[in-house]
Amino acid sequence: MDNLLIAALVWVGVHVGLAGTSLRGVVVRGIGEAGFRAFFSVLSVAALVWLLRCYGQAETELLWVAPEWLRWAVVGLMLPALILLVAALVGA
Numbered sequence: 001m002d003n004l005l006i007a008a009l010v011w012v013g014v015h016v017g018l019a020g021t022s023l024r025g026v027v028v029r030g031i032g033e034a035g036f037r038a039f040f041s042v043l044s045v046a047a048l049v050w051l052l053r054c055y056g057q058a059e060t061e062l063l064w065v066a067p068e069w070l071r072w073a074v075v076g077l078m079l080p081a082l083i084l085l086v087a088a089l090v091g092a
Contacts, residue, residue, distance in 0.1 A: 004054040011047040018043070 018024060019040060028036045 001058055004051070004058045007047065007051040007054045011044075011051050014040070014043050014047050 018027070024036070027039070031039065
């Protein structure tokens, strides 16, 4: 679980700390815009892969199971919800 937390913080840190601060300008001046984009992309993908692997290995605990009748109630309510969503988006 500690690895999952660290991986999540690294992923957020890459985006907020590197791309969202003045550090970005320093790195761009050093390696150029194209170099920064490549570096940022590789770093982001590596952090995301690490995060996903840690998530897959994390322990889980079942907290609640929905009763069977609730599953069918949700299925029944999805049709009117979809109709209302489409009506709101179309402007009818």
